[in-house]
Amino acid sequence: MQLTHSKKTLRTMLLTAAVSALAISSVSAETLRWARAGDSLTLDPHAQNEGPTHTLAHQIYEPLIIRDMSGQFQAALATDWAPSPDDPNVWVFNLREGVTYHDGAAFTAEDVVFSIGRAQSENSNMKELLNSIVEVRAVDDLTVEMVTDGPNPILPSNLTNLFMMDSGWAESNGVVEVQDVEGGETTFAATNANGTGAYKLVSREPDVRTVLTQNENYWGIGQFPLEVTEIIYTPIQNAATRVAALLSGEVDFIQDVPVQDLDRVANTDGLIVKTAPQNRVIFFGMNMGAADIANDNVDGANPLADVRVRRAMNMAINRDAIQQVVMRGQSQPAGMIAPPFVNGWTAEMDGSVSTDIDAARALMAEAGYGDGFSIQLDCPNDRYINDEAICQAAVGMMAQIGITVNLDAKPKAQHFPLITNGETDFYMLGWGVPTYDSEYIFNFLTHTRGEDRGSWNGTGYSNPEMDAMIQSLASETDLSARNATIQAIWDDVQEQQLYLPIHHQVLNWGMSDAVGIDVSPEDDPKFKFFTMN
Amino acid sequence: MLAYILRRIFQSLIVLLAVGFVAFAMFSFVGDPVDNMLGQERTQADIERLREQLGLDQPFIVQYWRFLEQAAQGNFGLSYRQGRPVSEIIAERLPATVELALVSGFLAFIGGVGLGVFTAIRRHGLLPSFIMTASLVGVSLPTFLIGILLIYIFSVELGWLPSFGRGEVVDLGGWTTGFLTASGLKALILPAITLGLYQMTLIMRLVRTEMLEVLRMDYIRFARARGLTEKTINFRHALKNTLVPVITITGLQLGSIIAFAIITETVFQWPGVGLLFINAVQFVDIPVMAAYLMMISVMFVGINLIVDVLYFAIDPRLRIERSVGGH
Numbered sequence: 001m002q003l004t005h006s007k008k009t010l011r012t013m014l015l016t017a018a019v020s021a022l023a024i025s026s027v028s029a030e031t032l033r034w035a036r037a038g039d040s041l042t043l044d045p046h047a048q049n050e051g052p053t054h055t056l057a058h059q060i061y062e063p064l065i066i067r068d069m070s071g072q073f074q075a076a077l078a079t080d081w082a083p084s085p086d087d088p089n090v091w092v093f094n095l096r097e098g099v100t101y102h103d104g105a106a107f108t109a110e111d112v113v114f115s116i117g118r119a120q121s122e123n124s125n126m127k128e129l130l131n132s133i134v135e136v137r138a139v140d141d142l143t144v145e146m147v148t149d150g151p152n153p154i155l156p157s158n159l160t161n162l163f164m165m166d167s168g169w170a171e172s173n174g175v176v177e178v179q180d181v182e183g184g185e186t187t188f189a190a191t192n193a194n195g196t197g198a199y200k201l202v203s204r205e206p207d208v209r210t211v212l213t214q215n216e217n218y219w220g221i222g223q224f225p226l227e228v229t230e231i232i233y234t235p236i237q238n239a240a241t242r243v244a245a246l247l248s249g250e251v252d253f254i255q256d257v258p259v260q261d262l263d264r265v266a267n268t269d270g271l272i273v274k275t276a277p278q279n280r281v282i283f284f285g286m287n288m289g290a291a292d293i294a295n296d297n298v299d300g301a302n303p304l305a306d307v308r309v310r311r312a313m314n315m316a317i318n319r320d321a322i323q324q325v326v327m328r329g330q331s332q333p334a335g336m337i338a339p340p341f342v343n344g345w346t347a348e349m350d351g352s353v354s355t356d357i358d359a360a361r362a363l364m365a366e367a368g369y370g371d372g373f374s375i376q377l378d379c380p381n382d383r384y385i386n387d388e389a390i391c392q393a394a395v396g397m398m399a400q401i402g403i404t405v406n407l408d409a410k411p412k413a414q415h416f417p418l419i420t421n422g423e424t425d426f427y428m429l430g431w432g433v434p435t436y437d438s439e440y441i442f443n444f445l446t447h448t449r450g451e452d453r454g455s456w457n458g459t460g461y462s463n464p465e466m467d468a469m470i471q472s473l474a475s476e477t478d479l480s481a482r483n484a485t486i487q488a489i490w491d492d493v494q495e496q497q498l499y500l501p502i503h504h505q506v507l508n509w510g511m512s513d514a515v516g517i518d519v520s521p522e523d524d525p526k527f528k529f530f531t532m533n
Numbered sequence: 534m535l536a537y538i539l540r541r542i543f544q545s546l547i548v549l550l551a552v553g554f555v556a557f558a559m560f561s562f563v564g565d566p567v568d569n570m571l572g573q574e575r576t577q578a579d580i581e582r583l584r585e586q587l588g589l590d591q592p593f594i595v596q597y598w599r600f601l602e603q604a605a606q607g608n609f610g611l612s613y614r615q616g617r618p619v620s621e622i623i624a625e626r627l628p629a630t631v632e633l634a635l636v637s638g639f640l641a642f643i644g645g646v647g648l649g650v651f652t653a654i655r656r657h658g659l660l661p662s663f664i665m666t667a668s669l670v671g672v673s674l675p676t677f678l679i680g681i682l683l684i685y686i687f688s689v690e691l692g693w694l695p696s697f698g699r700g701e702v703v704d705l706g707g708w709t710t711g712f713l714t715a716s717g718l719k720a721l722i723l724p725a726i727t728l729g730l731y732q733m734t735l736i737m738r739l740v741r742t743e744m745l746e747v748l749r750m751d752y753i754r755f756a757r758a759r760g761l762t763e764k765t766i767n768f769r770h771a772l773k774n775t776l777v778p779v780i781t782i783t784g785l786q787l788g789s790i791i792a793f794a795i796i797t798e799t800v801f802q803w804p805g806v807g808l809l810f811i812n813a814v815q816f817v818d819i820p821v822m823a824a825y826l827m828m829i830s831v832m833f834v835g836i837n838l839i840v841d842v843l844y845f846a847i848d849p850r851l852r853i854e855r856s857v858g859g860h
Contacts, residue, residue, distance in 0.1 A: 125572045191617070237802060
């Protein structure tokens with residue numbers, strides 16, 4: 001009873017505040033017209049774990065913790081967080097006071113309990129990030145405790161895309177459950193939104209146009225620039241059209257500028273291009289686990305199982321040539337499969353490779369493949385920047401050490417199942433690390449393929465010792481011991497040449513020079529940080 | 534007559550079923566939708582659960598049968614990509630494509646007939662030769678190149694017309710139209726030209742050839758001998774007789790304009806069914822692909838059915854053949 005009463009008073013207060021705020025903010029209305037290649041798939045914040053979907057959700061909804069535009073943690077709906085001093089298996093989050101949803105309802109600990117539970121439910125695509133959480137408790141209105149199945153030092157990094165939803169709104173609109181694609185009916189939450197974020201949804205036509213307007217009651221007013229008052233988001237798939245829209249001034253900000261148009265945009269008056277390394281590394285994987293592989297011309301043996309062959313292949317790749325010719329300078333050659341922001345990355349390992357054809361040929365001869373062999377390379381043609389062209393370049397480089405590569409490039413929808421089903425022997429993959437920690441890479445790419453881990457490990461590599469080390473990372477609370485284990489695993493990965501790193505992708509954002517923002521490594525602009533001149 | 538029509542309808546149904554069959558047989562080669570639907574953190578258990586839920590573990594014949602069962606009840610399922618009913622999405626997108634097709638069809642017809650008549654009457658000279666040469670370019674340049682070229686000239690360099698989208702639209706009870714706003718009309722121009730250019734050059738060349746043929750006829754010579762003005766001869770007698778095959782072709786082409794607006798819609802980010810289909814193919818959104826292909830085949834089969842029935846009504850020979858029987 002008391003709750004409803006206080007909610008009502010609050011609502012009246014907010015309404016008054018809203019009316020007065022409206023009068024002020026209409027003075028300096030700055031509209032940002034934003035375009036990128038793809039649209040968000042759904043407004044339901046827990047239904048999809050995908051870049052463009054999260055990017056739109058970040059404007060409307062908020063997680064407890066966000067990453068700012070440089071990738072650092074920043075308090076959002078939680079003001080501070082720490083492991084409980086009494087129990088290493090518990091994280092305590094103190095929530096921000098006085099936060100309301102766009103419909104006026106107050107944000108409380110109850111909503112955190114509800115949202116985490118919703119994100120853990122069967123139809124949620126976010127549940128794998130929350131595997132370790134056993135229980136979420138609301139201690140009081142502004143304190144939440146998360147109990148994990150063992151100490152989990154990196155739990156906060158799994159929460160930066162985990163959005164908070166109002167439990168009352170979800171109940172009254174019948175969206176307590178995440179949408180079940182085959183459930184028959186579309187859900188209210190897929191096309192409507194009620195978050196705590198800096199922007200409110202005004203209208204949305206999927207794949208056509210989404211309009212957001214600033215939330216006058218946002219808790220962060222005064223703390224963030226918030227100079228963009230209206231956002232018009234239009235997906236433009238065709239790269240040439242997207243660039244044309246920016247050149248002609250029809251949009252102010254585009255996220256993916258094709259590398260061949262960078263100079264054109266940068267040389268146009270009133271437009272600028274900003275570039276930064278992306279949280280994504282591109283590499284080749286090799287099936288080394290099988291006794292014999294199907295897509296080569298060697299009978300009864302697997303040349304890729306020999307580490308000397310893998311090292312020779314690594315030496316044959318001329319990363320500088322790929323960077324200069326294929327990527328037109330828009331990449332950073334890589335020596336390890338971790339992006340530079342990630343805990344465990346070292347400049348030493350990343351810079352460790354150099355092209356040496358003679359040494360590579362010698363290694364091939366030593367391994368008994370002096371005459372080379374032939375193999376098929378599977379490559380996507382619509383996923384990474386210039387993916388097919390990189391593979392074509394690799395074909396020529398491998399030929400220099402006698403390996404005849406047959407390139408098979410196809411759309412991502414056909415390429416990725418080959419990796420996850422273990423049907424390819426030599427493939428391209430790119431990997432981003434949303435948790436900014438090496439454990440994420442190991443879990444998916446180097447752990448033995450099994451129920452919970454190793455789902456993207458298409459190499460067939462299996463090393464029980466390494467698996468044990470990887471599993472220990474999940475509950476090691478001593479950070480220096482944990483980092484030592486991470487380094488030990490990396491040493492192994494590098495020593496065994498499990499993957500052939502190519503480069504770190506570089507992000508290019510094109511924008512009107514009125515827009516002030518730096519590129520974020522995860523390609524997710526958060527418009528509350530934007531300035532407008 | 535009735536028996537003939539019934540037989541044609543029956544044949545059309547078989548064609549539709551065959552199209553669906555081929556489409557479903559091919560969907561398995563487009564890729565695996567599950568991979569797009571689940572994030573990179575998904576486990577094998579998730580994949581299997583979803584595959585089973587969507588019926589993707591079944592052979593395609595079973596999937597096709599389930600689609601037919603549902604479609605017969607007017608239910609085309611939920612889009613894998615958007616999670617909304619397919620029928621709702623298509624209804625939302627269809628007006629954009631239909632309006633674009635009508636405008637470009639109209640432009641193609643007017644422009645094609647006008648230029649065709651002109652080049653038929655003035656067979657020599659600089660302008661007619663230029664038009665004939667230019668029409669070759671129109672026939673041979675790929676649509677996306679024309680689109681990009683127009684965007685470059687009229688949006689980037691001159692800044693006159695928008696490079697993407699539909700502008701502002703007005704919702705007339707479920708049908709969104711761009712005809713009623715200035716920005717909507719401006720947005721129509723470039724895509725309509727891009728889409729209609731090929732048809733226009735086709736119609737122009739057809740009109741020209743037909744017209745040259747007709748102008749050689751005896752009755753034209755007699756008309757000249759009677760002293761009728763050139764204008765009357767060209768437009769009242771010659772053009773009228775030229776138009777019969779042209780209208781048939783134009784009608785049939787309207788179908789293909791709707792069906793093949795895919796490229797134009799992608800270049801101009803035109804929110805029609807063609808763009809929807811391309812997105813569906815990239816995402817392996819089987820319900821949307823299936824519904825779109827069925828819609829297009831219904832359209833083509835429908836047009837052909839009408840043409841057949843009209844021929845039957847017009848051409849007495851079809852009726853005689855029936856009564857004579859086999860030979």
